[in-house]
Amino acid sequence: MLIVLFAIGLLFLSGFLALSVGRNGGVANLLGGCGAFSGSLIGLVEAVEILASGRTEQIRWAWSVPYGSFLVRIDALSALFLIPIFILCAVCGLYGYGYMKSFCGCKNLGAYWFFFNGLAASMAMVAVAANGVLFLMSWEIMALCSFFLVTFEHEEGSVQRAGWIYLAATHIGTAFLLVLFLMLGHVAGNGSLDFNAFLGSHGKMGGYADVVFLLAVIGFGSKAGFVPFHIWLPEAHPAAPSPVSAVMSGVMLKTGIYGILRILTFLGPPHLWWGYLLLGIGLVSGILGVLMAIAQHDLKRLLAYHSVENVGIIALGLGLGILGVVWHLPVLAVLGFGGGLLHVINHALFKGLLFMGAGSVQHGAGTRQIDLLGGLIKRMPWTCVTFLIGAVAICGLPPLNGFVSEFLIYMGGFHGVGLARSAAAGAVLIIGLALIGGLAAACFTKAFGVVFLGEPRSPYGADAHEAGLSMRVAMLLLAAGCVGIGLFSPWVVKLMGHAVAESGAIPYEAVQGFLAPASSALLKVAVVSGCFLFVVLVLCLIRAKILSGRTSSSEGTWDCGYFRPTARMQYTASSFAQPVTAMFEAILRTRSHTPSFSDPRGAPVFFPDAALFESHTEDFFLKSVYAPLFMAVKRFALKFRFLQAGRVQFYILYIALTLFVLLIWCLR
Amino acid sequence: MNLFTDVVIAVLILTNLRLIASSRISACIYAVACQGVLLGVLPLLVGSSHLMVRACALSGVTVMLKGFFFPWLLLRALKSANVRREMEPLVGYTSSLMIGALLLATAMWFGRQLPLPVPAHSPMVLPLAMFNIMVGLFVIVSRAKAITQVLGYLVMENGIYAFGLAFALSEPSLVELGILLDAFMAVFVMGITIFHISREFDHMDTDRLTALRD
Numbered sequence: 100m101l102i103v104l105f106a107i108g109l110l111f112l113s114g115f116l117a118l119s120v121g122r123n124g125g126v127a128n129l130l131g132g133c134g135a136f137s138g139s140l141i142g143l144v145e146a147v148e149i150l151a152s153g154r155t156e157q158i159r160w161a162w163s164v165p166y167g168s169f170l171v172r173i174d175a176l177s178a179l180f181l182i183p184i185f186i187l188c189a190v191c192g193l194y195g196y197g198y199m200k201s202f203c204g205c206k207n208l209g210a211y212w213f214f215f216n217g218l219a220a221s222m223a224m225v226a227v228a229a230n231g232v233l234f235l236m237s238w239e240i241m242a243l244c245s246f247f248l249v250t251f252e253h254e255e256g257s258v259q260r261a262g263w264i265y266l267a268a269t270h271i272g273t274a275f276l277l278v279l280f281l282m283l284g285h286v287a288g289n290g291s292l293d294f295n296a297f298l299g300s301h302g303k304m305g306g307y308a309d310v311v312f313l314l315a316v317i318g319f320g321s322k323a324g325f326v327p328f329h330i331w332l333p334e335a336h337p338a339a340p341s342p343v344s345a346v347m348s349g350v351m352l353k354t355g356i357y358g359i360l361r362i363l364t365f366l367g368p369p370h371l372w373w374g375y376l377l378l379g380i381g382l383v384s385g386i387l388g389v390l391m392a393i394a395q396h397d398l399k400r401l402l403a404y405h406s407v408e409n410v411g412i413i414a415l416g417l418g419l420g421i422l423g424v425v426w427h428l429p430v431l432a433v434l435g436f437g438g439g440l441l442h443v444i445n446h447a448l449f450k451g452l453l454f455m456g457a458g459s460v461q462h463g464a465g466t467r468q469i470d471l472l473g474g475l476i477k478r479m480p481w482t483c484v485t486f487l488i489g490a491v492a493i494c495g496l497p498p499l500n501g502f503v504s505e506f507l508i509y510m511g512g513f514h515g516v517g518l519a520r521s522a523a524a525g526a527v528l529i530i531g532l533a534l535i536g537g538l539a540a541a542c543f544t545k546a547f548g549v550v551f552l553g554e555p556r557s558p559y560g561a562d563a564h565e566a567g568l569s570m571r572v573a574m575l576l577l578a579a580g581c582v583g584i585g586l587f588s589p590w591v592v593k594l595m596g597h598a599v600a601e602s603g604a605i606p607y608e609a610v611q612g613f614l615a616p617a618s619s620a621l622l623k624v625a626v627v628s629g630c631f632l633f634v635v636l637v638l639c640l641i642r643a644k645i646l647s648g649r650t651s652s653s654e655g656t657w658d659c660g661y662f663r664p665t666a667r668m669q670y671t672a673s674s675f676a677q678p679v680t681a682m683f684e685a686i687l688r689t690r691s692h693t694p695s696f697s698d699p700r701g702a703p704v705f706f707p708d709a710a711l712f713e714s715h716t717e718d719f720f721l722k723s724v725y726a727p728l729f730m731a732v733k734r735f736a737l738k739f740r741f742l743q744a745g746r747v748q749f750y751i752l753y754i755a756l757t758l759f760v761l762l763i764w765c766l767r
Numbered sequence: 768m769n770l771f772t773d774v775v776i777a778v779l780i781l782t783n784l785r786l787i788a789s790s791r792i793s794a795c796i797y798a799v800a801c802q803g804v805l806l807g808v809l810p811l812l813v814g815s816s817h818l819m820v821r822a823c824a825l826s827g828v829t830v831m832l833k834g835f836f837f838p839w840l841l842l843r844a845l846k847s848a849n850v851r852r853e854m855e856p857l858v859g860y861t862s863s864l865m866i867g868a869l870l871l872a873t874a875m876w877f878g879r880q881l882p883l884p885v886p887a888h889s890p891m892v893l894p895l896a897m898f899n900i901m902v903g904l905f906v907i908v909s910r911a912k913a914i915t916q917v918l919g920y921l922v923m924e925n926g927i928y929a930f931g932l933a934f935a936l937s938e939p940s941l942v943e944l945g946i947l948l949d950a951f952m953a954v955f956v957m958g959i960t961i962f963h964i965s966r967e968f969d970h971m972d973t974d975r976l977t978a979l980r981d
Binding site for chain 1: 857877907908909910911916
């Protein structure tokens with residue numbers, strides 16, 4: 100416990116130090132990066148140890164805030180979320196050191212590291228806070244730090260817009276959380292917002308439980324990125340610097356998942372519809388997320404929609420787990436929670452890796468537009484290999500880590516299909532998960548293929564250069580993590596036992612018993628994939644040995660005798676995805692501007708002019724739900740514009756009148 | 768004795784009305800000065816015999832500050848800032864008087880309703896205090912010049928002072944001294960503000976600050 104608190108303190112402190120050296124970019128960069136790396140590593144050690152041992156520690160310090168107390172507690176569930184937070188923040192500190200160098204001199208790097216390390220520390224605080232006020236305070240610091248990081252390049256109009264959308268979304272979510280904690284405190288009844296007090300109030304929940312759960316799903320879901328609260332993700336993630344997108348997408352979203360799980364432990368036995376709700380949200384988020392991702396042209400926007408998809412997969416796991424608890428089917432519960440929780444860690448690793456890859460591409464090639472890139476495999480081989488590992492992992496293919504967590508959820512689904520009560524839920528889950536996995540594979544074939552394979556489509560792709568050393572090391576570390584969890588999956592799954600036991604309220608020994616079949620199946624997969632990797636390695640070595648004595652040259656691909664192929668003849672991102680987008684036209688509503696090859700009277704034109712084809716896929720919720728809603732709010736709010744007359748006298752009048760009315764009201 | 772207190776309080780109320788109805792800044796400053804002198808006399812009337820020395824000291828300081836020093840400061844500021852001598856009200860004088868009458872009625876009602884820890888010396892002190900606070904706020908709100916805002920602030924402070932006097936028997940005069948210091952600081956701050964406003968904007972009408980709104 101003390102070590103984690105020390106790590107949090109070190110993160111905050113290094114942020115302040117970086118801020119104080121301020122405009123001296125190089126020093127601030129070094130201080131901030133080292134602080135993020137070392138602080139996170141220190142915290143990671145104890146988090147892993149606590150997850151493995153499953154013990155609970157708590158510390159209470161005096162803190163004079165109404166209803167607040169500085170009560171921090173670590174249990175297996177907190178530790179499980181602390182691990183990805185610390186891993187990704189450490190690696191992003193390393194990556195950011197290289198990535199931010201290019202901003203040295205033109206931007207205040209001290210401010211960047213202040214907010215980055217503040218974000219890391221506040222996320223860790225969110226995971227260990229055990230008092231409602233302390234939790235909300237950490238939550239708010241986290242939201243504000245990430246807001247300032249998103250708006251790091253605030254000179255651009257699109258970044259400002261993204262920042263506002265994010266700020267509005269996060270604060271609307273926090274408003275729900277405020278009500279939630281007040282309600283929990285009201286039920287607990289002794290005027291304390293300590294989590295310990297909430298834990299003891301299971302029996303008194305009654306009808307409040309449903310309301311509290313719904314508030315948690317909306318409030319925490321808006322941070323986690325559940326559809327339809329996801330609209331800030333595809334705006335904020337592309338706008339932020341890449342290490343920040345990696346941290347936000349990889350672990351900040353997960354604090355929302357943590358919140359839902361934590362609240363679940365306060366509510367006692369779950370209700371049936373909670374499980375169905377999470378299952379439904381998971382399906383919708385997963386499928387819509389991956390579909391929207393396929394239609395994107397911006398690499399980071401595409402990844403942002405994949406975060407929605409993966410949060411959907413986590414929600415599927417949690418929904419299955421809740422159903423298992425409700426139906427007293429511990430196998431379902433253990434596999435559901437286990438898969439969901441493991442996916443939290445896995446998604447942090449591979450999504451962090453992918454965002455770093457996208458950042459390296461942006462850094463090296465100068466653009467994120469997929470259709471302007473191509474052929475980067477020759478110019479950025481390291482980025483390419485690590486991006487490929489991340490892409491395979493996110494598609495849920497063995498032997499990488501994405502497969503392990505999805506495999507657990509699949510197993511739960513298949514187990515559910517075999518039982519009469521849970522057959523429908525299991526079937527829907529399996530079908531949904533399979534659809535999500537297939538579409539994700541299509542999407543990453545497109546992203547990887549168009550960006551890294553083929554020939555450069557523009558000067559951007561042609562002039563690209565490989566990322567710097569610290570960035571490469573960071574990406575390699577995460578790639579190693581992805582492979583490692585895949586190969587050592589049986590042991591990793593065993594490590595999860597205490598956290599699963601805590602979230603499902605199932606005894607630890609029983610959890611290990613139910614995880615054993617999954618572990619043994621995973622062991623077989625791991626052995627086979629280990630052999631596969633070994634064979635690949637041997638083949639690569641043989642190839643290298645054979646080629647070592649020869650000279651190799653690269654030529655154009657054989658093009659059926661056509662003598663002047665150009666880069667424009669390759670598949671574009673839109674054309675590659677077109678079969679899928681056409682299939683889901685009804686959902687995606689892609690609008691395209693097709694050039695016309697006929698004159699106004701309808702007769703065909705045989706020698707058409709230069710033509711342009713464009714396609715846009717706008718977010719349905721942003722365009723058709725939130726935009727009209729917020730416009731209406733704005734129109735309403737503008738009616739009160741007259742109140743802000745700009746005269747000091749009027750403002751004093753408002754204050755005086757308010758006091759006056761309150762006084763009269765009190766004395767009446 | 769009690770009759771005398773009531774007369775002083777009545778005159779104090781009249782100075783407030785004079786402040787609202789006057790069209791010239793210097794007349795307003797004189798009204799506030801008059802109010803300060805009368806307020807200074809008040810502790811002598813409500814204080815009991817064994818507190819006489821303290822009451823005399825308080826009274827002397829109050830008269831000096833509120834009756835002479837502040838008005839002198841303000842008159843000097845008026846001269847040096849070189850502004851037109853009219854009030855430039857945002858609410859006309861007649862309607863100001865009507866509102867003043869309304870405020871007086873409300874203050875009376877407050878005086879009756881407000882629960883007090885100890886009974887006040889005179890039933891009129893509390894309404895006077897409330898009326899002063901309200902008139903002060905009203906002057907701040909309804910007059911455009913920065914200097915009248917200072918006047919309003921002073922009148923409001925007088926109200927708080929009178930409120931403290933209502934409990935002069937049970938409360939230590941430390942409170943009153945605190946209030947005096949408060950008012951003193953406030954005049955300084957306001958004086959500096961006026962100086963800066965008139966230097967930056969070439970006048971001291973606070974309503975011209977609308978140019979600063981977004």
